[in-house]
Each structure stands twice: as structure tokens, then as C-alpha cells.
Amino acid sequence: MPGHRGSPPPLRLLVAEDDHLLREILIEGLAADNLQIDSVADGDHLLATVTKCPPDLLITDIDLPGHGGLDAVEFLRSLEDGVTRHVMVVSARAGLETRLEAFARGTDDFVAKPFSIEELRARIAVGLRRLRTSQELERSREMMIRSEKMATIGALAAGVAHEFNNIMSGIAGFAQLARKDEKHRDRLVEIALEQAQRCQRITSSLCTFAGSASRRVSRGSLPDIVDAALCLLSKPISERQITVERLFDGHLPAVEVNLGQIQQLMVHLLLNAQQAVPQNGHIEIRVGQVEDRMVIEVDDDGPGIEAGDEVRIFDPFFSTRLGGDGEPEGSGLGLTFSLNVVESHRGTLTLVPSRLGGACFRVTLPLVAASPSIATEVIGDSPGREIVVVEDDSLVQEVVREALGSDHASCFRSGPEAVAHCRERKPDAVLLDLGLEGPWDGWRVLEELRRLDSPPPVLLMTGQIDIDTTRVPLGSRVSVLYKPFGLVELERSLSNLLAGTR
Numbered sequence: 001m002p003g004h005r006g007s008p009p010p011l012r013l014l015v016a017e018d019d020h021l022l023r024e025i026l027i028e029g030l031a032a033d034n035l036q037i038d039s040v041a042d043g044d045h046l047l048a049t050v051t052k053c054p055p056d057l058l059i060t061d062i063d064l065p066g067h068g069g070l071d072a073v074e075f076l077r078s079l080e081d082g083v084t085r086h087v088m089v090v091s092a093r094a095g096l097e098t099r100l101e102a103f104a105r106g107t108d109d110f111v112a113k114p115f116s117i118e119e120l121r122a123r124i125a126v127g128l129r130r131l132r133t134s135q136e137l138e139r140s141r142e143m144m145i146r147s148e149k150m151a152t153i154g155a156l157a158a159g160v161a162h163e164f165n166n167i168m169s170g171i172a173g174f175a176q177l178a179r180k181d182e183k184h185r186d187r188l189v190e191i192a193l194e195q196a197q198r199c200q201r202i203t204s205s206l207c208t209f210a211g212s213a214s215r216r217v218s219r220g221s222l223p224d225i226v227d228a229a230l231c232l233l234s235k236p237i238s239e240r241q242i243t244v245e246r247l248f249d250g251h252l253p254a255v256e257v258n259l260g261q262i263q264q265l266m267v268h269l270l271l272n273a274q275q276a277v278p279q280n281g282h283i284e285i286r287v288g289q290v291e292d293r294m295v296i297e298v299d300d301d302g303p304g305i306e307a308g309d310e311v312r313i314f315d316p317f318f319s320t321r322l323g324g325d326g327e328p329e330g331s332g333l334g335l336t337f338s339l340n341v342v343e344s345h346r347g348t349l350t351l352v353p354s355r356l357g358g359a360c361f362r363v364t365l366p367l368v369a370a371s372p373s374i375a376t377e378v379i380g381d382s383p384g385r386e387i388v389v390v391e392d393d394s395l396v397q398e399v400v401r402e403a404l405g406s407d408h409a410s411c412f413r414s415g416p417e418a419v420a421h422c423r424e425r426k427p428d429a430v431l432l433d434l435g436l437e438g439p440w441d442g443w444r445v446l447e448e449l450r451r452l453d454s455p456p457p458v459l460l461m462t463g464q465i466d467i468d469t470t471r472v473p474l475g476s477r478v479s480v481l482y483k484p485f486g487l488v489e490l491e492r493s494l495s496n497l498l499a500g501t502r
Helices: 020-030 043-052 069-078 096-104 117-180 182-213 222-232 234-239 259-276 334-344 394-404 415-425 442-450 487-499
Strands: 011-016 035-040 057-061 086-091 109-112 218-220 243-248 255-257 282-290 293-300 348-352 360-366 387-390 409-412 429-433 458-462 478-482
Touching: 011 020, 011 043, 011 117, 020 035, 020 117, 035 043, 043 069, 057 069, 057 117, 069 086, 069 096, 086 096, 086 117, 096 109, 109 117, 117 182, 218 222, 218 259, 222 234, 222 243, 222 259, 222 282, 222 293, 234 259, 255 259, 255 360, 259 282, 259 293, 259 334, 259 360, 334 348, 334 360, 387 394, 387 415, 394 409, 394 487, 409 415, 415 429, 415 442, 429 442, 429 487, 442 458, 458 487, 478 487
Parallel strands: 011 035, 011 057, 057 086, 086 109, 243 282, 387 409, 387 429, 429 458, 458 478
Antiparallel strands: 218 255, 282 293, 293 360, 348 360
16 A cells, blocks of 8 residues: 555556546556656656656657757666666657667657557556666665675675774874873874874774765775785784785776775775785785776685686675585675675776685776876965865864964855855865854755855865765765865865865
């Protein structure tokens, strides 16, 4: 029954027909509990509707006033959002050439006018079954990925906790020594700075890892991605005294990838290798370029893959790792997930002969040449420049103000006050904490800033693991800086943001 807990949400059906009577017949004849039906009467409204809110099912006439129905069909098929849709064309022009054009532009079904409403309902039922099946498969796939990701996070949690406990122990120990004797204070400062950088590497790796479910694609360095994965796996690797050798070619170009997904791919491959090798084992990670592809190989000196298992290792739930009882251990989904990730990036994942005698997995990815970097501009060398800092944490606010110079930084704890200042003064840029407390959070402040006559460029500061970047207006001068950040990183991010506005 509709609205019952656990029932699927209604699918959206859009009917595009310029004949008023026929449009009413279609709406009445296709009404069902599991359909939400909308309608348009011309091609311009059709194209605007599918652009703003693409339907699950579309029934359209070919000959509509304004844009033709097939223009909307072609637009729907051009969307790269991974959503399955069913498109039916109804037309009085039912010749072979018309039908072939309709199918070539993305139509799933073609019904000639005049038609039987019963036949139309039957054909819609077929489309509904197809959509429901696709949705179930997508939900199963998401559950599989979530399950594998949680298993991986479990394997990483102990290592991350171990790293942070060591970091805090060192800082706390030297702080206590410095309290007793001033001679330890300089060393405490050095330790605090070193360990803060160490924390930043770990949290940066976690930020990227946590963002793997998003569809965001960015340019990145494969060596950096590999190092981030190794950072997360440092504890299990060091505990078993495994040697990891990084063999990276020099001057490697960037790749355009989902950084989180590729990092998680590397975590899976390195976990497999770490679990396969013996105590004091050896792993080699090779990164290089072959023609127009980037190549990563993870090679180990473990027992390798048994003969006959090579064709099954990428199958869901198949595992070659055995527990103490001789039964397969692990979810058996890591390599399946890895293969899906690589193929979604138009790459390949294969098992190739090992140089070390164990198992060697090779990943290839399309490469993208790195864009020239923007030179960092020292903020302090720009007289008259004003940066508005909106931050409710007094310590962070103080650090940022001192880093930028008190002559350049105007600091506010309240969003309304900061926006009022920006409306009057028109600053060069705004540093905005997304987790701002008070009447407005950071997102509200950003929204109000975008409404100004001359919106300033904004650098969002956040301590969240990942943020919803779809809330950042397209084409806006907005970038993100994750906490904790170093002063060099702060200045580089702000300088690049300012340089991009000229």
C-alpha cells in the first residue's frame, strides 16, 4: 500500500503531448498507486522539465510545438548520473525511418497512434519492471560496497587509533616535562609542530577515503594517493615487519579520478598483499606511465593465487584467504569493488605475473596532463588587501589573523556581522568556517555572500571529514580547506583563490 514503511517511492512519469484530449486520456488511463504523473504540452516545457528534474519514465510525442520530443529523449540519455530511465515515444508517424531515428536517439519503446490504452498500460508495466529491477540491483550494489567499506574501516580503525595515541603521548609527555623544567619548552614546540603535521597527513588520508562514495572527480597524484593508503595501513604493516618498497617513475603526470575511490582501491590491494605475505614479507608498489595510461602494480612475495582460481578472484564473495578453521575468511568483496572502481574510471585491473613470486595486481588508468600550478602570492606583500575571517573558534581565529597579518584580517564570530561588513567594505576574500555556531551556520553565510552585488571569493574552512560540494554554486569562486591545515597550505589556498579572480 502507498506510503507503507519499506515500500518503494513512487516513480515519476512525465507525459508530453500537445493534444489536450489525448493528454487527459493518457493521464487518466495510466494513473496508478506507484506512479506520480506530470504533463507538459510543448517541447520547450518538456526540455525545461527534464533538465530541471529528469523523470523516471517519459512518454512523449515526436511532433511537439517548439523542441521536438526526441530532443528531450536525447538529453535524458546524455545525463551521466547512473540512473536508469524508461522512454516511450508515441507518434502518428510510424514509418521505419522514424522508428529507427527514435531508437537511435535513445527511445526504449515506440507506439504508433492510434493506440490501445490497454496495450500502453501493458508496455508501461514492462518498463516499470525494468526500472524496479534496476533499482534493486543498484541498492544491492550500494549495500555490497557499504559492507566492504565498513570491513575496511574496521581494519584501519586500530591503526589510526594507535597512531593518534602515540602522537598524544609524545605531546603530553613533553608538555609535562616542560612544566617542570623550562629547558624542554623548545623541544615541546618542535614536537607539537612535527606531530601536528603527522595528524594532518592521517586526517587528510581519512578525508579522501571517506569521500569515495561521492561522484566528484578531481586531478590528483598517484604517488600521493599511494602514500595516503600506506599512511592508513602503517600499523598492520609495521607490526608484521613487512618491507614496502615504493618504485615510482619521476615526473609523473596527474590523473583525473575520484580520489577517494582510487585511495580505497589502493587500500584493498595493499590489505590483500599485507595479509598474504609472511612475517618479514616484502611488497613492491610500482607506479609509472605507459603511453597514454598510468600503471600501478602491487606485487608481493606471498604464496600467490592457486592455479584455477585466477578466473574467479574478481567474483563477488570469492575469497582465497583461509581462517584457522580452513574456511574462507573475509567478505570476498574487496577485489569485486576494486574492479568496479577501476572500470568506472575507464581503466583495467588484472592479475599479472609476479616478479616476487606471489600475486601482482596491475591497475591502468587514463592520464590527464597536469595543469600549470599558480604561483603562491604572499598576502603580506599586498598593501591594502582585506581578508574577512569568519570563525567562532578563538584559537583558530587568532592563528589565521596572525598568519595573514592583523593589517589584512578583519575577524568576526557572527555570520550576520560578517555579511554586513562585506556589504559595506567589499573585501578581497572571505575565510569562512562551515561549522560556525550562532544564528547562521557557514552554509547560510555563504548563501548571503552570494547575494551581494559583488560576491567575494570564499575559502571554506571545515573540520568535517567530507562536505556536500553540490551545495557550492556552480561557477562560483569558492574553494575548500580542510582542518587541520598548515600555514603554508592556508596561504597557498588563499593565494590561488585570489589569483583565480583576476
